[in-house]
């Protein structure tokens with residue numbers, strides 16, 4: 427049996443079902459150190475700048491030197507998958523991962539998951555709208571969390587079907603919410619919706635497959 431808290435990070439597991447997630451490394455949520463949120467927020471700002479500036483050559487040369495220096499400073503601290511706070515700091519936007527959309531989970535349980543946030547300049551596609559490829563990223567991670575919050579082992583996405591119903595604006599607070607529709611053996615069918623207020627921007631259906639022992 428599995429019990430769930432009301433918010434991310436409170437999940438309590440009473441058996442070893444969570445161990446049955448194929449060859450996935452064992453992931454555990456982590457409380458990131460005090461400067462991790464600041465680091466990730468600054469890196470997101472840097473990403474926004476990187477896709478939105480037109481920089482004079484001399485400034486760009488100086489900035490490139492500094493960025494290369496930062497890369498060198500961080501390089502000695504590379505750790506294997508599952509050991510960085512990135513992706514595991516579940517109280518932070520995007521779980522503290524730069525890859526993920528910087529959204530904040532506000533509901534997390536077997537009845538479903540809801541998250542809130544904005545698409546930023548970094549996510550621009552064209553004409554002020556979010557890039558179409560960023561929505562599947564948001565949905566795919568949501569589907570993983572929904573399956574996890576439902577008490578199923580970590581599963582792989584077999585398919586992810588996104589319907590784009592309206593243009594997704596940048597810098598506008600949106601919500602995404604979804605839940606498990608049904609479970610059939612290894613298969614978990616999940617649906618989710620991206621909303622701007624009462625306006626449906628996109629909906630998604632996914633098949634998540636529980637991994638077989640040793641499956642990567």
Ligand SMILES: CCCCC/C=C\C/C=C\C/C=C\C/C=C\CCCC(=O)SCCNC(=O)CCNC(=O)[C@H](O)C(C)(C)COP(=O)(O)OP(=O)(O)OC[C@H]1O[C@@H](n2cnc3c(N)ncnc32)[C@H](O)[C@@H]1OP(=O)(O)O
Nearest residue numbers: 453454455513514566567570571574581582583584585635
């Ligand atoms: C990261 C965790 C952090 C932890 C921090 C703590 C807490 C955080 C909370 C939660 C965690 C948050 C997020 C979770 C993280 C990630 C979520 C994203 C997951 C992904 O992003 S993952 C990457 C994309 N994903 C792939 O890279 C998959 C590549 N692929 C394969 O690895 C295989 O393809 C596989 C394994 C999918 C299946 O392979 P297989 O051999 O095991 O199974 P098989 O093919 O036999 O299918 C069995 C039955 O499913 C049916 N079936 C299969 N595929 C279908 C399809 N497409 N359409 C319709 N039906 C399909 C068959 O028809 C059959 O049906 P039937 O049994 O009825 O005949």
